[in-house]
Amino acid sequence: MSVVGVPGVAGAEPGRGGDSDRPPLAQRPSKELLRVLREIDQRRIEATVRKLVSFGTRHTLSSQDDPARGIGAARDWMFAEMSTYAADSGGRMTVELQSYIQEPDGERIPVPTRITNVVATLRGSVTPDRVYVITGHYDSRVSDVMNATDDAPGADDDASGVAVVMELARIMAKHEPEATIVFAPVAGEEQGLYGSAHMARLFKAAGTDVQGMFTNDIVGASTADDGTRDPRTIRLFAEGVPTAETPEEGNIRRAVGGENDSPARQLARFVREVADNDATGMRVRVIYRRDRYLRGGDHISFLEQDYPAARFTEPNEDFAHQHQDVRVEDGKQYGDLIQFCDFAFMTRVAKVNAATLWSLANAPGTPKNVGILTAALTNSTDLVWERGPEPDLAGYEVVWRETTDPEWTHAIPVGDVTSTTIDMSKDNVFFGVRAVDRAGLRSPVAFPTPRFS
Template sequence: MPHTRVSSSLLATLLAVAAGSATAATPVTDKAPDITRQQPQIKKILAEISPKRIEGYVAKLVSFGTRHTMSETESDTRGIGAARRWIKAEMERCGAGTNLQVAFDSHIAPVSARISRPTEIVNVVATLPGSQEASKDRIYVTSGHYDSRVSDVMNYTADAPGANDDASGTAAVMELACVMSKYKFDATLVFMTVAAEEQGLLGARHWATQAREKKLNIAGMFTNDIIGSSRADNGKVDNKQVRLFAQSIPATKEMSDAIRTLVQTGGENDSISRQLARHTKEQGERYQKDFKVSVIQRHDRYLRGGDHMPFLEQGYAALRFTEPAEDFSHQHQDLRTENGKVYGDLIEFNDYDYIAKVTRVNAAALASLALAPGAPQGVKLRTDKLTNDSTLVWQANPEPDVAGYRVVWRETTAANWQGAKWVGNVGEATIDLSKDNVFFGVQAVDKDGNVSPASYPMPQR
């Protein structure tokens, strides 16, 4: 691929997002697609997401009494068996006439700290295959867990409505599957409601482990867990933001060569999960107006965990959506009233307009990812010479509709991209900024203006 050189002053270029802030030493002849416009398909999807339908899903899930992993499986009206059969039937119903493929994913969990007898763990997995040959093996997953619990994690008979934790996330995933199945995407989307999160992330871990064994290209994963309430335990209402937890480098005893290089170059904030989070924040806030995606630079909250963690363990980019401030008297609680205070995860504590907003953020991010090219591969930063500019190289994307590439950058203390330059359909670009002073990324852009997440450049000597 050809090479382009882009130059500008450090200060003016660093703070500019508009392409006009930098000039090319060799003119860029490829016209830049409009990446700022809202895609009509994504706007239609968001418009179809219904708070009323989400509330109906939550109400039905709560009606099963308990959805504890070891609860009743034969009844049609109570227990986890009835819940999973209804979820599957509902997604089959709303996906009828589309390419949505709904199936159970099952395994037997042995006795463990939170499983008192061998128990069948069943995920409900709805897959919408990608329509572009070059992209259909690239997969994006969104999940919620449909099991529930009370104070004693081993109590599988007591009523455990789990309206927020996590019927809210399950309902969001069902709504996404039903709405998005009517549309086509280049890449494949997986809408997954998983079991046994409360018993140790068992359903998600089984699926993620299998995905790695099958060498599936999971390019991004979201879990929606406790997205139901906009009211904190102090009564304060905040319905204008959602937390998005994003891991930096994995906390493993041994570092891979890639992770070691990331650390050596100061790229701890440029892990694949952090790159996914930047993209999700940008697209979510673009389409869901007056709503903030607050990226939390941790893998999860203290003392808690979620179904994104097994995906992180397998080396995939994975994020967690959670409401801004939780009310712990409405989570993992026996149903009761003490001194006039109501305890329990009850349906009346949910805010369905808020859940719909978080669902729309999911939809905007998933759709933009599945319509865009994949993140560029083989991105390198040349470090073989002492220069005050920076040359990046990368491999050509395989997608036939790629229009070209953007180089993005930010100060080393900044969380989000501050500058960007369209460089055309090339495989190398030189930017008049010192590689010592900023962090770079490279994005692929298709002809419709859909933009991939950025890829961090590794040093090339």
Template sequence: MRFLIIAALAATPALAAPPPISQAELRATIERLVGFGTRHSASDTTSPTRGIGAARAYAAARFAEIGAKCGGCLTIEQPSVTVTAPRLPKPTAIVDVLAIQRGTTDPDRVVIISGHIDSRNSDPLDAVGDAPGANDDASGTAAVIEAARVLSGQKFPATIVYAVLSGEEQGLHGGKLLAATAKAKGWRVEAVLNNDIIGNSRGSGRARDDRTVRVFSEGTRATETPEQASKRRYNGGEVDSPARNLSRFVAERGKAAGLKVEMIYRTDRYSRGGDQVPMLEAGIPAVRITERQEHYDRQHQNVRVENGRRYGDTIDGVDFAYLAKVTRLNVASLAALATAPGVPTGVTIEGAVTPDTILKWQAVPGAARYTVWWRHTTSPTWQFSRDAGAATTLTLKGIDIDSWFFGVAAVGADGASSPVVFPGEAGAFGG
């Protein structure tokens, strides 16, 4: 499987000779963001040099600059909503900065890369004190902007949205706003890659890992109904949600990025959250990408030294070579998703009390053929495949439905493959 998908990725015309990921560009973005002092969502919105307003203006200006170099290929929008919440006791404008690269032939199909631009220190209500947020999450924002710089000069069938979100630290408000925006625009969002804390390679326990990145994905869908849950519990699908199969898709691109992708079977870290959560709650497939080793002295802390121990999320804690690898993983995954046909819909399976398994699905615009995948029920990745050609059904003779998990992917004429879709409601993208 790995060889087949990576070979298809390399053969995709849209991916020919993209500009390399630049550590200098990533550093320049984080330096500017840290330089705004604080990016708390309730901080200054009028100063050109300090606060969330200046930071958002910088992100919009960077997108505009990148868009100008590709002949206006990026449309910049800044949806907003006023929020009052426990961490925002006064009405506060939450503003997302979006750069939209419209697809050429399937523009209503959308893939998104996101990171949050806001920051916080030890006190979640402190909108005045310094909160540099170099890694949490200027690193994610830098990856989003760098992805736009690298991919904007190319054309893709699907639309790519580069999303810089606000209000994450105060209640995931930017993710909620993005989900609402996607719904209002009628986007058919196939995937969200949410990048949050992706630039550090040294953990609190002194372990160092600059070769591994974690991808968190929900198991059962957040939108699952009681009836769907009953069917899923009986027939399977606990590890085949759209987000889980999206994580497998991302993991297959790890080798090309110089990274081992560790799939974590959780929506997020234990009892913690990120902007992928409201996307999942809206029925949108989303994963969280996060460094392998987190340094908790550098998260949500005032900058200080106590008993010889340094605290605070400052730029010296960012490993830019590692951040470049994680950004490369995002770029490869985004490009592959936006190039491939959309995921199959209406995937069904039958074969009870027979030695054969039959899969059926609806035709996908832009698909030249389809691949049926199956694996042992205890395997984390797809293991075996069969080409179905241009047909929308395939019978697997002698492969019984009871002993395996199955799925279907759509493949373009250039060999670019969509994520695999597990049959039924448990695995349906956008369902």
């Protein structure tokens, strides 16, 4: 067990970064990540959105058999397209149609309905059992959520998110991430998050180690309802109190003040560190909520299974272009039409997602079983954790911040150990632990839980 100094004492590493709006512990993109970012093609993203819009409606209750119109046609096209990506992967990527029959729910599913996710799995080359998931939902709707016949273009909500997912699947199929990445256009979101809920339950039943999940939902426009534009910001919604928290975990959280340190919040801080930079051209604005008022997305399905998850959404929504019948009323155009999309913005959102996924999949995994020893009353802090399985693991860093700071501000290298003592009181600041590999890539932070013995 080592004793490490703190600010004003040898061993501390001050916060890094230039722009005051950038995260203090920002990580520089690797050369391979920069290559991945350069491969993102705005023309392909636009083509995907246009193709999805061309199916007329993609309502969950629309036709599953018509080859040109409805959700079935969209499903079959996405499966065929992503299968071509898998063909370029050297056997690393597989694509499947993940289906089940959803029975009537008395609300938005009136008859037994097949729900199908299109799932492309890119197996990791080093630690394949560690998994990261990215989704967008390919179903669409109009004003009446039960209207399965009228045109529901769904250009922004959510062909935009599906286009991001598919473009990253196309590019990353040609690369070899160390951990596994799952790229999944999901169905049934507008009717009740059904596709993502099915996927999350399957992962949980299989004991899959999903260490991060992101949904891209409404990421296609940069213009607000008042006409103002913000083409360089993407919101990331991340919950505080965990959805799946047990009563015992709630008692511990209240005792130590962990409301701002859920796994979802650590995931969001990581996104800021690796994707809020000049390489993506974007600012990631983390919103300390699970989702917007009266709204919900597919990340909630994963949060319910106790997986870290968060939602990307454009900075300012125009609600005349969501969940609306296509019409002109009082001279105003309503409907989720492709003419309101900003494809350059969408491409930068794809870069944020790529930087996030690539960094997660090639860095070490989030440390497990991180604890803070509380049996003895002292003014120092004892931390313990499990050593990760990565063959290129170099060691660990203890990070800390003032209790009023939103992001980690200081990192203290402690070496390839599984315990350390920090000469600083655990009562005054928040601590976390992250892993570092020999290339200098860092994992998301794990927030410690109290160990009473």
